[in-house]
Amino acid sequence: MTTITRIDPGSRMSQAVIHNETIYLAGQVGVPGESAAAQTATILSNIDNLLKKAGSDKTKILQTTIWLASMDDFQEMNTVWDAWVDLKNPPTRACGEAKLATPDYLVEIIIVAAL
Template sequence: MSIKRIDVGPRMSQAVVHGNTVYLAGQVAIDAPGKSAAEQTKNILDRIDGLLAQAGSDKTKLLSATIWLADMGDFAEMNTIWDAWVSQGNTPARACVESKLAAPQFTVEIGVVAAI
């Protein structure tokens, strides 16, 4: 079975397709400094849409999602954006945890797995 890598970097690929499944790396917002959790979430979900499209998938085929928040106090704000974006009736298995993220400007990180 072949493996397709999307946006390959020296440390990681942004997405990897194996068989009929696409795995996305944890996505963070572009230009995150000064952006609210809602703005970061919107930016991340736009990036996820783009990566899923490159892999031949979309948000209606999400299997699982993991969301990391730097502060669980942002849970409701992030969920407002998530709930407007996620395909109702096609919601993935999901976990959301508080975690120290890679850099202080990041308040949200999201990783997903989807079917093709």
């Protein structure tokens, strides 16, 4: 029997789902209207908390997808990311520009990690 664990489920989505020793996080966003750096810091804190709830941590991140509302915020986001990421265990990563849910969101980060 396949076991699926849902963390912080809501009516539309769960914040994280665990299946076969893999954790899938929903796209995480920061506080609308804050700077890209502030949103990134909030997002990374949320990721740390969700991974902890799942029984993992950032050293076990496998893949990261980062969406920016504007690539003009790439360096600002990277400054926060570079200070946070585990340099001994960096994940794969893709970053692109996309229209996010509202114009007040500048950054969204999606994570896949191992338990």
